[in-house]
Amino acid sequence: MNTEIDARGLNCPLPVIQTKKALETINEGVITTIVDNEVAKENVTKLAKSMTLKVDVKESQGNYYINIFKDQPTGEITLGEISCDDLPKRxxxxxxxxxxxxxxxxxLGRILMKGYIYTLTEATPYPKSIILLNSGVKLAxxxxEVLENLRKLEANGVEILSCGTCLDYYKIKDKLLVGGVSNMYTIVEKLNNAKNTVKI
Structure with a gap:
């Protein structure tokens, strides 16, 4: 089975996400992802190598054709070392x-929150910061259930901050697995300096 993904003009991490989804749908075959920039080429190649798959890259007229050869089923695919630090942040x-x-x-609210955080990982440009307050700190x-997606956002340059007082109140500070601990002064400063804020 041969599948072609035209990811030219797409911002990171969309070429990688589309390639990942295509790889998850087949047990064997060739996925050819076409990108038009060096960062996307490197990240799609990293994805293939992280899965120990054979990859062949050809360049033509400023475009990169990345052929990924899959000959057996693979487990869950993660984005690993994919970096989008070059992306502008809103x-x-x-x-x-x-x-x-x-x-x-x-x-239903928990299902919606899980969907919202996941969707943030696929929508660019990313937010500058995500601040977790009150019971929201339990997400980190x-x-x-949203740890992996918060980690993806953090890996792509999104600042994840949890209220220290809230973590102490719920006695879960030692269980924090993503982002940093913040205080109210910093939280107020971040909110006041932001051009736009969204409260969930």
Whole structure:
């Protein structure tokens, strides 16, 4: 099975995400991803090598054709060392104050929050910072369903900050697994200096 992904003109990490999704849908075959910049070429190549797959890159008229050869099923694919530090960040701060999204059903709210954080990893440009306040800090600790996606955001330059007072209140500071601990002074400063803020 041969699949071609035309990722020219797409910002990082979209070429990698599209390649990853294509690789997850096949047990064997060739995925050819076409990109038009060095960063995308390097990151798609890193993805293939992280899966120990054979990769062949050809350049033609400023475009890179990355052929990835898959000959057996693979486990869960992670983005590993993929870096998008070159991406511009919006002057946007997202303030999350709960583990669920919206009023109403708690179960539905948790599903929506998981979907929201995941979608942030696929939407560029990224926000500048995500601030976790009150029970929102539980999203960044051991056992959280959104840890992996928060780590992806952090790896791509998004600042993740958890309220230290909140972590202490819930007695979970020692379980923090992503981002840093902040105080109210810094949180106020981040919110005041942001061009746009979104409260969840």
């Amino acid at each position: 002057n946007l701060v997202i303030l999350i104050t709960d583990t669920s999204f919206g009023a109403g059903s708690e179960e 600790v051991e056992g959280s």
